[in-house]
Amino acid sequence: MKLLLDGGGKIDYDMIQADTTVKDLLEAIDIFLRDNTLPCDNCEESCCKKAWSVEMDNVCVNRLSNWNKEAAVSFVQEKLLKKKNYYRDFNQYILRKEKNCIYITESNLCTIYEKRPVICRLYICSPKSYRYNLLRELVGSTYLKALIYEQKMRTDNFTERTIKKYKANPAVLAKDYDILLEDVFTYAEAEGWIDFDERQELY
Ligand code: SF4
Ligand code: SF4
Known part of the structure; x- marks a missing residue:
């Protein structure tokens, strides 16, 4: 999988195959950003210092908690807030913060860079x-x-029965961002997030 610019100069990708994983997507983003550096050094307002929500995912929380169950529970209770995702109509967790992300330094360095949330890894401004x-x-x-x-x-x-239902989400208990995009799409279709035609456009 490779990221590229479409005819209108927008970020797009070449194709998704049956064995393409989220990890392949994240690596494609890293390669694209290496070749198309963003002007972060001269950016007056770091995106990590804006008032946007920093959405937290399971792999990130587990990594920051060193895969310890009790630590993960405390992390969620102490550092996160529940917030409605109005677009998809489900509850999600976001970082508890005022304005700046709690992991950004004055000199704009992310202190959890290697373990940062997937949402940060997917972001390109x-x-x-x-x-x-x-x-x-x-x-x-x-x-x-x-x-x-x-x-x-x-x-x-x-x-x-409930646990089995939760495990229909392919990322539940995933150790890494390595699930198949096929499985993400199948889950998204089952959740009603996309229909068959929208799914076909993604390949
Ligand atoms: S990624 Fe963030 S810090 Fe970098 S240029 Fe874009 S908005 Fe600025
Ligand atoms: S976790 Fe890191 S990359 Fe993500 S918003 Fe915070 S400082 Fe920025």
């Missing part, structure tokens, strides 16, 4: 094609919702 934006949003939503489920699984006493 340049015009994007419709399908790139949709892809980014579906991947993000899948991992955001997985954190909601994992926190419930850690704190509530659920039946096997």
